[in-house]
Amino acid sequence: MLHRERQKDEGRMDVPVIETSDPVWRDIADQIPVPAWTADRNGRLLWTNRPWQDENGAVSSGDLWFCSLAAETRGAAVDEWRAGTASGRPFVVRIGDHEDGTVFSVTPTHPDAAGNCRWTAVATGDAARREAESARAATRAELNTLTNAMPQMVWATRPDGHHDFYNAQWYRFTGVPEGSTDGEGWNGMFHTDDQDRAWTRWRHSLATGEDYEIEYRLRHRSGKYRWVLGRALPVRDGDGRIVRWIGTCTDIDSAKRAAEQNDILSRELSHRIKNIFAIITGLIRMSARRMPAMRGFADELAARVAALGAAHDLARPHSDISRPSVGEATLHHVLRDLLAPYAAEQWQITGDDVAIDDRGATPVALLFHELATNAAKYGALSTADGRVSIRTSRRGGVLMIDWRELGGPAIVGAPDTVGFGTRLATLSIEQQLAGTITRDWRHEGLAVQIEVACDALVREPRTDAAD
Known part of the structure; x- marks a missing residue:
């Protein structure tokens, strides 16, 4: 090879000479x-x-x-x-x-x-x-070292989807001989119930160039199947052509099973709370039979308790399994359901209506259920003369919601402590919907302003919303 053996003139700058301008x-x-x-x-x-x-x-x-x-x-x-x-x-x-x-x-x-x-x-x-060849080998060695140091399983394919690389974590997790899952052999590692779904999603990515992401069950070296999150991104050359696919598999089995267990407990707790509402309704109707003069009052009270139970079911935290279906509902429709337990003359909803589905219904319901509950205990809904107004206005892609309470007990200042329900409701807006919420503890009543993107309230944005 070449050796550096030359003399530099004293005082001459040692810089590359590049004459081309391209x-x-x-x-x-x-x-x-x-x-x-x-x-x-x-x-x-x-x-x-x-x-x-x-x-x-x-x-x-x-x-x-x-x-x-x-x-x-x-x-x-x-x-x-x-x-x-x-x-x-x-x-x-x-x-x-x-x-x-x-x-x-x-x-x-x-x-x-x-x-x-x-x-x-x-x-x-x-x-x-x-x-x-030595440079390519060094690059491959660096890639192997990098991928083997990662906790995820890493794999790569040719542009046509032919698998030709797996890191050590893949073989450590699956326990299969090296090279046995090259090509299409990887599909045999999936649970039989997931194979067609994984193949369909993978072929779609190969055909369109879209990112690949899917959850499936992968056979562990123990013989059991564990849930993993599979992801892959295309590697493109300067002309935009896909030259490789780089993917990872992340073991999410423990987290997924913990989430399923939490969902079971949440549904069981909700079921018991709804039973309590049913028992209360039954006791009201039993008492009314002994006092016929109170029948009208009892029926109205029972209806409000039932509506409160429905609002609770809509507002409680949900998983993908338990999330309620709200169909083609709108925000005003959901808010009316939440405020149905309270006297109709005490609340009013006005302004621009927007589409909402199960994605946005749960966090929105959680917030307004908490606001209504607190208003019934301490604020405007705790007195006969109290009023709550909710005004919604859409500005471009942003929805502004104003909650105003009037006619309730005078407020002397913000509370010293914040309850768990209030914190949870705030998190539901800020984290799940990436919105903002501000509270103003005015002397005449609480004022709350919420800002959230309209697209955050639905899984697939719709162009219209019924009033």
Whole structure:
């Protein structure tokens, strides 16, 4: 190979000389894994690529390309250079012996107006090939080290989806022999109930270039199936063509089973609370039978208790399994259901209505159920003359909701402590819907303002909403 063995003139700047003005050409030349340079007929360097600079250092105006050669190889290389440039045709320059030396393929450019050619040299031959292969091997070793250090299973495929790489975590998790899941063998690792779904989603990504994401059960080395989150992204070249897919599998089995257990407990707790509402309703109706004069009052009270139970079911935290279906509901529809337990003359909903579905219904219901409950205990709904107004206004893609209480007990200031329900309601708006909520503890009553993106209230944005 080349050796740096040259003298620098005192006071001369040591900087690369790059004469070409085409940045794309320079970038391409810098990325090839072998040295390349351009010189005039006398050997003065006009341009060098990055691999040349990495081996021989920066060059200065007037430097000769062969100044960096070892003394024992310089003479023969200079002779070949002079003979080749004199011929005016492409030629080769060999540096070093036939086994370990480097061969440069030298090609003349079109002569300028004065008849002078520039000569471009690119390393070729076995030595250059070995150097390129060594660089690729080093890159692959770095990739293996990086992926094996990750806690996730990492895999890669060709553009057509053929799997040709798995990291050590994949084989450690699955326990299968190395290489046994290459190609389409990976699909046999999925639970039979998940195979078609995983294949369909993967083929869709291959056909469209969309990101791949799916949850499925993967066979563990123990023989049991564990839930994993599979993700993959396409790697594209400069023209946008997919050249690779890089994917990961993350073990989410413990988290998924914990979520399922929490959902079971939540549904059981909700079931018991609803039973309590049913018992209260039954006791009211039993008492009314003994006091016929109170029948009308009892029926109204029982209806309000039932409505409160329905509001509770809508407002409680839900999972994907237990989440209620609200169909083509709107925000005003949900708010009316939540306020139905309270006297109709005490609350009013006005303004712009927007679409809402199960994605936005639960966090919205949780917040307004908490506001209504607190108003019934301490605020405007705790007195016969109290009133609550809710006004909604849409500004572009943002929904503004104003909750105002009037006619309730006077407020002397913000409470010293914040209850769990209030904190949970706030989190539901800020975290689940990425909205904001502010409270103003006015003397005449609480004022609350909520801002949330309209698209956050639905899974698939709709262009219209019924009043």
